[in-house]
Amino acid sequence: MLRFHRMHSQATVNPRLDLLQTYPFEKLRALVADVKPADIPAISFGIGEPKHPTPQFIKDAMIESLGGLAVYPSTIGSDGLRQTIARWLERRYQLPQVDALTEVLPVAGSREALFAFAQTVIDASSVGKSANPLVVCPNPFYQIYEGAALLAGARPLFANSDPARNFAPAFEQIPDVAWADVQLLYVCSPGNPTGAVMSLEDWKQLFALSDRHGFVIASDECYSEIYFDEANPPLGALQAAHQLGRGFERLVMFSSLSKRSNVPGLRSGFVAGDPALLKKFLLYRTYHGTAMSATVQAASVAAWSDEVHVRDNRAAYVEKFREVTPMLADVLDVALPDAAFYLWADVSRTGLSDTEFARQLLAAQNLTVLPGSFLARDAHGVNPGVNRVRMALVATPEECRAGARRIVDFCRSLG
Secondary structure, eight states, X not given: OHHHHHHTOSOOOOGGGGGOOOOHHHHHHXXXXXXXXOSSOOEEOSSOOOOSOOOHHHHHHHHHTGGGGGSOOOTTOOHHHHHHHHHHHHHHHTOSOOOTTTSEEEESOHHHHHHHHHHHHOOTTOOSSSSSOEEEEEESOOTHHHHHHHHTTXXXXXXXXXXXXXXEEOGGGSOGGGGGGEEEEEEESSOTTTOOOOOHHHHHHHXXXXXXXXXXXXXXXXXXXXXXXXXXXXXXXXXXXXXXXXXXXXEEEEEEHHHHHTXXXXXXXXXXXXXXXXXXXXXXXXXXXXXXXXXXXXXXXXXXXXXXXXXXXXXXXXXXXXXHHHHHHTTSBOOOOSSSSEEEEEOGGGTOOHHHHHHHHHHHHOEEOEEGGGGOOOBTTBOTTTTEEEEEOOSOHHHHHHHHHHHHHHHHHTO
C-alpha cells in the first residue's frame, strides 16, 4: 500500500502551466533579494498601483449598498450599471447609441477579463500551418496577454515597440505567412509600459488585417483616462471603428476604474464591443463565477457617473510629469509619453544594464524601478525592454519629486 501511495502521490495538473514565465515583480524580488537598501525612506516607482486617494463619494456609495451582500449577483450585471457604462462610452468616445444589453458586459477588473477572453476566443483544435493558433501581443507588454494565450493552447507572437513612433507596436514585423493562423490580437493603448497611443491610421491598418484574416482584436484601454491634454483624450478602439465608418465586428475593448478613479481594490471594469463575441463571453463567465457584487456595482455606477474627480486625478499626474520629466531628462534618455502614468527611460548613458541600474539604485537610494527587460521578450532579434526601466509616477507629487532627485543624484554619482 505504501508503494502504491508513493507512485500516485503527485496529482496530474495542466501541463500548460509549465509554459508560464515568472511574473515581472517576482523577477524583481529575486533580482534585489541580496541588496541592502540605503537607510532612507523607501520610494517605489516599480508597481503601477495608483496611490491617489479614493474619492469619498465612491466609498459612500459602496457603504450605502451593503444590503446587496445578501443576494447573489447576476453575471450580466444590473441594468443600471450597464446603462451607466453605455452612456459613458457615448460621451467619452462620441459614439452613437451603445446597446447596454448586448454591447456592454461588467467584469471584475480588466485583468481577469483580458485573461478569460482568450479562453473564450481561442479554438486550439483549429490550426493551420503553425503547430498552435497564434495570439499577437505588443512587446513590451502586460504579461497577462502571454499567459492567457499559452493557457488557451495558443502561441504568442510579438510585435516590438517602435521608438520612431513613440513606441507604438510595429505589427508589420509579423510575417505575412503567420497572419492566417492568428486568432486573437492584444493591443494596449495607451500602452504599458510605454504610454504609446495608437493613431487612427494605426487602427485603420489593424482593422484591414483583421478583415483579411478574421482574427479578433482585444483592446486594453485601462489607462485611457490618464492623459495630459484635456482637449485631446486618447483615441479608443470603438471610437476609431466609428470614425472609420465600420461596426464593432471582431472588436472588443476593456476598461477599468482602477486608474481612472483610484480604486484598484474595487476590481471593477467592463468589456464593450461586438455583441456576438460578448454573448459567448457572457456564457463563459456564467460558468467562470466572476459576477460583480451589488455593492461594487453601486460604487461603480457612482464612479462612472462623475468626471470631476477624473479631471482632478489627471491634473495631479500632469503636475508630477511636468516637474519630474525634465529633471530625469538631464541624466537619462526619457520623454513625456503620449498618455498613462509611466516613464519609459533609457539608462544606457549610465553604463549600466536595466537590471544593474535597478539593483544599484535600490542600494544607493532605496528607490525601486522595474527593469524593462522583465516586461518584454526576445523577438525579431532583440528584447525591446533591454536597457530601459519603467517608472510609475503613482505616488504623491512630493514623493515623486523626491524620487526624481534621488535618481538624478544616483546617475551623477556614476560620473
